[in-house]
Amino acid sequence: MFEIRAITDPADADRVTAALSAAFDTGPARQYPTRDGRRTRLYVTADHRPEPTTWPAPDQAYALAPSILSEIGWTAARARAHLHGQPIDREYWLRKAAxxxxxxLDEETATRPRTDATEMALNAALRLLEIDGHGDGNDPHPDPRGYVRQQYATWAKNQ
Structure with a gap:
């Protein structure tokens, strides 16, 4: 994070602030007159914009995944074990979200009637983001399901 100071004509203050906001991730601009009162001093707290994340395509992310039925069986077994005192860990939420x-994804490309699969996938992705410390509902993630694919591909590669 850094501070930007600009001295400008008062008529240009909004344009300069907008240009800085376009180039950086900025906080609100603070404006003060210069000593002579003819120009405006702008102070802006800024940070570099994060690089855009490229999410893996579904076929790439799930290339090493077991069948859907196998994964449903695995998550169901883990859920049953939880009823008997075993903790639910990140792996469970990752595999369930995946x-x-x-x-x-299968439903979104099919011509059959829609169910609530997309909503359930989004909710599971949001839960994984919450577990990983990336979401509290106030700052929405740009692509929760993309995040699941990224995390699953990394996890599967390391198994």
Whole structure:
């Protein structure tokens, strides 16, 4: 994070602030007159914009994934184990979000009637983001299901 100071004609202050906001991730601009009162001093707290994330395509992310039925069985077994005192861990939420994403993808490309698979996949993705510390509902993630694919591809490669 850094501070930008600009001295400009008062008529140009909004244009300069807008240009800085377009180039950087900025906070609100603070404006003060210069000592002579003819120009405006702008102070803006700024940071570099994060690089856009490229999410893996579904076929790439799930290339090493077991069948959907196998994953449903695995998540169901983990859910049953939770009823008997075993904790639900990140792997469970990752695999559950991934299998729901795969089901939703199949449905989104099919011509049959829609179910709530897309909504369920999104909710599971948001839960994974929450577990990973990337979401509290106030700052929406740009692509929750893309995040699931990224995390699943990394996890599957390391298994």
């Amino acid at each position: 299998v729901l994403d795969r089901i939703a």
